[in-house]
Amino acid sequence: MKIYNTLARRKEEFATRDPGTAGIYVCGPTVYGLIHVGNARPYVFFAVLARYLRSIGYDVKLVENITDIDDKIIERANHEGMAPGRLAAAFSRAYVDDTLKFGLERPDVEPKATEHIQEIIDHCRRLVDTGMAYESGGSVYFRVDRFAGYGKLSGQKTGQMKHCELVREGEAKESPLDFAVWKASKPGEPSWESPWGPGRPGWHIECTAMSLKYLGQSFDIHGGGRDLIFPHHENEIAQAEAVSGGGFARGWMHVGMITTKEEKMSKSVGNIFLLREFLKQYDPRVLILFFMGAHYRSPLEFSEVNLEEAAGRLERFKNCFWKVDSVIGETAAAAAPPEGRLLEDSIGLTAQQFEAEMQDDVNTAGALAALFGLVRSINEYAELASAAGSADAGLLGRASDLLRRLLGILGVEITEADYAGKAAPQELLDLVALREQARREKDFAAADAARDRIAAAGYEIRDTPTGPKLVKK
Ligand SMILES: [Zn+2]
Numbered sequence: 278m279k280i281y282n283t284l285a286r287r288k289e290e291f292a293t294r295d296p297g298t299a300g301i302y303v304c305g306p307t308v309y310g311l312i313h314v315g316n317a318r319p320y321v322f323f324a325v326l327a328r329y330l331r332s333i334g335y336d337v338k339l340v341e342n343i344t345d346i347d348d349k350i351i352e353r354a355n356h357e358g359m360a361p362g363r364l365a366a367a368f369s370r371a372y373v374d375d376t377l378k379f380g381l382e383r384p385d386v387e388p389k390a391t392e393h394i395q396e397i398i399d400h401c402r403r404l405v406d407t408g409m410a411y412e413s414g415g416s417v418y419f420r421v422d423r424f425a426g427y428g429k430l431s432g433q434k435t436g437q438m439k440h441c442e443l444v445r446e447g448e449a450k451e452s453p454l455d456f457a458v459w460k461a462s463k464p465g466e467p468s469w470e471s472p473w474g475p476g477r478p479g480w481h482i483e484c485t486a487m488s489l490k491y492l493g494q495s496f497d498i499h500g501g502g503r504d505l506i507f508p509h510h511e512n513e514i515a516q517a518e519a520v521s522g523g524g525f526a527r528g529w530m531h532v533g534m535i536t537t538k539e540e541k542m543s544k545s546v547g548n549i550f551l552l553r554e555f556l557k558q559y560d561p562r563v564l565i566l567f568f569m570g571a572h573y574r575s576p577l578e579f580s581e582v583n584l585e586e587a588a589g590r591l592e593r594f595k596n597c598f599w600k601v602d603s604v605i606g607e608t609a610a611a612a613a614p615p616e617g618r619l620l621e622d623s624i625g626l627t628a629q630q631f632e633a634e635m636q637d638d639v640n641t642a643g644a645l646a647a648l649f650g651l652v653r654s655i656n657e658y659a660e661l662a663s664a665a666g667s668a669d670a671g672l673l674g675r676a677s678d679l680l681r682r683l684l685g686i687l688g689v690e691i692t693e694a695d696y697a698g699k700a701a702p703q704e705l706l707d708l709v710a711l712r713e714q715a716r717r718e719k720d721f722a723a724a725d726a727a728r729d730r731i732a733a734a735g736y737e738i739r740d741t742p743t744g745p746k747l748v749k750k
Contacts, residue, residue, distance in 0.1 A: 278333075278636045280498075281574065283506060283529040284430050288638055293497045294527065298336040300492035301327060302526070304484055304501035304509065305387070307344040308368035309353045312375055313549035314564060314579060315535035315542035319502050321565055321688060322532050322573045322639075324381055326498075328686045329635050340491045341384035343369050345391050347480050351466055361467050365391075375552045379561045380688065386491050390483040394469045397478045397486045400520065401459045401471070409519040413449045415461030415474040421454040424515045430529060431507035456512055458482040481512035488526070489517060499526030503533055503574075504541070533576045542579060550579065559584065565688045566590045569641040590645070594684065597652045599696035600659040601677045605670045607739050607746045612667035615658065623654035624676050631683050641687060651680055705731055709738060709745055 278291040293299050303323045306312055320341070327339045345365040354361035369389070377383075390397070401417050404410035410419045421427050427435055435454060448457075457479040462468035468475035478486075488499065501510065510529065517525035534541045537548045555564060567587035571577045608614075627647050634643030655676050662668035684691065712727035731738060736747045 279638055280528060280530065281638045282527075283531050284526075289528070291528070293335070294495050297334065298338070299327075299330050299498070300496040301337065301339045301498045301500065302484070302488040302492055302496060303339070303341045303384070303499075304505055305341045305343050306372050307347050307349055307480070308365050308372055309347070309349040310368060310544060311371055311551050311553060313542060313544075313551050314555050315502075315549070317376070317379065317381075317552050317564065318535055318568055318573075318577070319500065319532040320376060320381055321568050323500055323530075325569070325641065325686065325688055326530075326639055328688070329639065332686055338386070338492065339384040340386040340388065340488065342484060342487050343372065343387060343389045344480060344483060345369055345389045346467060346477050346483075347390075362391075371553075375556075378556055379552060379564070380690075388487045388491065390478060390487070393483070393487050393490065394478065396490050397482055398459075398469075398471050400482060400486045400489075400516065401478075403520045404458060404516065405472075407520065410458055411451065412473045413451075415476060416448070416457050417459035417473055418450050418455040419458050419512070419515060419519070420451065421456070421515070422452060424519050426518060427515055428511065430514055431511045433507055433511070456481065456508065458516060481509055482516055484509070485513045485516040485525075488513075494521055495524040495527055497526070498528045498530055500530040500532070503531040506531055530573075532573050533571075535579050536576050537579050539578065559588070560591060562591050562689050563588045566645075569645050569687050569689075572638075572640055572642055574638075590649075591689070593649070593652055594680075594689070594691055595695045597655050597680065598677060598691050600656060601673050602693070602696070603746070603748070604659040604662050604668050605673060607748055608662055608666050608668045610667065610670075612665060614667040614669040614672075615661040615665045617658060617669050617672045620654045620658040620672060620676055623651055624679055627651040627683070628679060635686075644683070644687065648680060648683055651676065655680070702734075705734055705736055705747060709747060712738070713745065 279288040280291045281288045301323060303319060305320075306316060323339065323341070327337045330337050346361070350365050351361045354364040357364060373383075401410065404419065405412060405417060408420070409423055410417050421435060458481070459471060459473060459476050460479055461474060461476045466477070468477055488496065499510065499513070506529075514525050536542060537550075540546055540548060542549055563584060564587070567579075567584055568577070570583075570587060570590070577583075627650055630647035630650070631644050634640040634647060637643070655673070658673065658676075659668070662673075681691065708727045708731050712724045712731075715721070715723035715727060728738060731747070738745050739748050
C-alpha cells in the first residue's frame, strides 16, 4: 500500500513499526463551539482509513483527542460569562453527540487534554532539563533555534519566520520564534500546579504527550487537517524529538480543506455550516459520499450542486439494493435465469479495482467509481432477470454482499429500511392486502376494484411463490 507522507513529500510504501498493527493519531476538536462540516472531513477520512486497514488484516489503534483546555476556550467562556471547564464539557458532549448522530463510531482512544496534565508536565520538565525549553515568568517556552529539524514538515525556514509567533503582553521570550509549551495562568483562569507555578498546557504539547502515551515512539500515522501542518504539527515534532532525539510519527497525512466559494470553511471567516444543521436537512450518508467523491488531499467545494450529486450517488446505491431484493422476490425459480457471466466478471473486477484504488494513497474517488461499475452490472442483470421471470439469486446475492461490504468500508450502510415500501406507498400495500382478503372471501368484484386502483397508481400485482408483490409498471 502506498501513502502520501507530508514529511517525505511523496508517496511511500506503507510499512508499520510493528508488523500487522497500525497506530494512528488524529488531532480532534478544540471544544469551544459546535463542529462544522469542514471539521468532520478528517474524522470521516481517518475512520475510513482505519476500517480499510482492518479489512486487510491490520490491528488498528485509532487515537483521536479532545482539546478541552486552550486559549480559545477561555476566551469564549469569558465572553459567555461561564467557567471554561463547564463550557468545554458542554461542547465536548455536543461533539460526541453530533458525530454519533452522523454515524461515526468512536475512536479506540479519545483522550482529553485535562486528563493528561501529569504526562504534559513530565514532558515539559524533560524539555527544560535538556535545555530545549526554558522558564520565563511562570511560562515555559520551547527554544526553536536549538532544534535543528525545525521546519522539516512544513518546509518553513526559521530565518523567514521571525514574526509568526507574536509576542504577547507579559511574555518574555528569548526569541520571537519560541512557542509556549506551558502557560502561566492569569487570575481566574483554569490552572494546575506545576514546577513553574500554576498554569496550563500549550495546545501543541497536549498532542505530543497524548500521542506518545497511547502509541509510543515512532508510531505509524499522525494526521489531521492541512491547516494543522504549521505551526501545530511542526511544533509537535520539535517537542517530541527534542526529548527522544529520535522519531516521532513515521508518516504524516493531511486532509484538504472544505471550501465555500473557494474560501476555507472556518469560524474566523464566518462561512461555516454546522454539522448539526446539515443533519437536519440531509441524510448523513450524503456528506460521507460527498467526501468520498474526492481525493482526501484535495480541497473540496461545499456547494448545493456537489451535495446534490452526492445525494444522487446515495439514491443509485439504494435503488440497486432495492432492485436486487425485488427481482429475487418477484421472479420464480421455475424458468431458467439469464446468463450471469458478465455480472460474475464484474464481481471479481470490482473487488480488485477497489483494492487497487484504496492501496494507492486511499483513493476513495476511484474506489467509489469501481463500486458504480458493479452497480451498473447488477442493474443490467436485474433487468434481464425481470424480463426472463427468473433470477440467479445466489449470484445476485454475492454481488450485493460485495457491494454492501465495500460500501461499509467507506462508511455507508444501506439497509432494507432504506427501500422497504419503495416499491409502493403504504396505501397501495393495504390495497394488496384488501384484494387478498376479498379473493379469499370470493368477493371478486372487490378484488378487481382493488386491483384497478393499484393499476391506476402505476403498479401491477405479481403473484409470486412468496405471495403477491407490487411492481412499478
Ligand atoms: Zn493536535
